[in-house]
Amino acid sequence: MLSYAELYRKGMERIEQAGAEHLLDLGAETRSQNRMNREFMESLAFEMRFLGSHYASAKTTLLGREVAHPIQLAALCPGRLLNAISGYWEEPYMESFAEGLKDAGSWFWAGRVAETELQRFIRIGVPVVRIVKPAYSEGWDETDMIIRQLKEAEDRGCIAVGMDIDVFFGEKSGDEPPERYSLGPQTMDQMHRYVEATQLPFIVKGVLSVHDALKSKEIGAKAVVVSHHGGECIDYALPILRILPHIRKAVPDMTIFAETGFQRGTDILKALALGADGVCLLTILMIAYAGYGRQGVTDMVRVLADELERNMAICGCRSIGELDSSIVWHPYPDSTKGE
Numbered sequence: 001m002l003s004y005a006e007l008y009r010k011g012m013e014r015i016e017q018a019g020a021e022h023l024l025d026l027g028a029e030t031r032s033q034n035r036m037n038r039e040f041m042e043s044l045a046f047e048m049r050f051l052g053s054h055y056a057s058a059k060t061t062l063l064g065r066e067v068a069h070p071i072q073l074a075a076l077c078p079g080r081l082l083n084a085i086s087g088y089w090e091e092p093y094m095e096s097f098a099e100g101l102k103d104a105g106s107w108f109w110a111g112r113v114a115e116t117e118l119q120r121f122i123r124i125g126v127p128v129v130r131i132v133k134p135a136y137s138e139g140w141d142e143t144d145m146i147i148r149q150l151k152e153a154e155d156r157g158c159i160a161v162g163m164d165i166d167v168f169f170g171e172k173s174g175d176e177p178p179e180r181y182s183l184g185p186q187t188m189d190q191m192h193r194y195v196e197a198t199q200l201p202f203i204v205k206g207v208l209s210v211h212d213a214l215k216s217k218e219i220g221a222k223a224v225v226v227s228h229h230g231g232e233c234i235d236y237a238l239p240i241l242r243i244l245p246h247i248r249k250a251v252p253d254m255t256i257f258a259e260t261g262f263q264r265g266t267d268i269l270k271a272l273a274l275g276a277d278g279v280c281l282l283t284i285l286m287i288a289y290a291g292y293g294r295q296g297v298t299d300m301v302r303v304l305a306d307e308l309e310r311n312m313a314i315c316g317c318r319s320i321g322e323l324d325s326s327i328v329w330h331p332y333p334d335s336t337k338g339e
């Protein structure tokens with residue numbers, strides 16, 4: 001298995017060669033949210049609990065399915081970054097990404113892809129989650145089209161479906177104009193109809209408030225992804241780990257995935273301790289893919305799972321179920337632990 005350093009070095013070398021380094025930090029206007037997100041994540045510290053501790057297992061259950069670890073892909077489509085690095089690998093590159101995830105025991109989260117592509121991922125044998133876009137046209141009702149996409153995903157064999165709600169007003173990368181024209185806000189009634197249209201668990205991606213977590217519960221969603229879409233929503237968006245404990249408290253029975261900015265096993269452990277059931281990553285897997293293709297994706301997930309298990313043991317937690325916020329400390333003496 002390749003090391004984190006090897007995976008990272010080679011991947012970054014190729015991304016730089018492709019002139020695509022800037023695509024690793026997409027963000028609205030000033031990109032403050034990615035910086036703030038990492039700063040907050042890095043400000044949290046662990047206490048160590050060696051006495052009475054033993055080797056840990058990250059095995060857990062997500063949406064009723066047993067998984068070897070809670071490390072998942074963040075929703076992916078063939079965007080600019082993937083296009084820039086795909087030249088190093090034989091097409092079809094999305095499939096090789098999916099195969100790498102299958103070997104690592106993770107699911108494939110498919111974003112804006114064609115239905116025929118969806119079928120190809122499913123055939124690989126990797127569990128597929130389908131995240132549809134909030135399609136919108138002025139003067140035209142897209143509800144039935146979205147419902148058709150959700151049903152199609154179910155019929156083809158996806159294990160869960162959902163929507164990224166944080167692009168209601170377009171994705172924003174730096175000074176580029178937001179992609180306003182094909183995306184737009186969905187009403188609570190529409191969201192309710194989407195959840196009703198499928199037997200599969202429905203996931204709301206892009207939740208960064210107790211407000212949206214409660215509304216997700218109200219429409220009948222089973223899970224939320226606490227995320228700000230790699231920074232492409234609003235400047236100064238709350239850091240993921242700052243809001244996460246509040247969302248966990250507000251919706252104790254929902255499955256919560258944390259996402260955006262996760263890079264190491266320690267980051268993942270912080271999210272699990274603060275209330276996440278699973279953690280989704282994309283940029284770090286892209287870097288690994290750029291360097292070593294399918295093998296890079298598999299090895300990166302395995303390296304992160306090993307880091308997670310070692311760190312859990314050091315904090316005295318043998319299983320995911322034993323984790324709680326008491327192992328995480330905030331830097332300031334007047335802050336409450338883990339909240």
Ligand SMILES: Cc1cc2nc3c(=O)[nH]c(=O)nc-3n(C[C@H](O)[C@H](O)[C@H](O)COP(=O)(O)O)c2cc1C
Nearest residue numbers: 074075077079111112164229230260261281282283
């Ligand atoms: C190449 C690329 C494609 C993406 N495609 C989608 C998509 O189709 N749907 C979606 O909800 N998010 C999409 N995202 C956003 C990611 O799911 C995720 O929110 C973001 O990358 C933050 O996670 P990270 O910091 O681990 O990269 C995409 C991101 C990238 C870089």
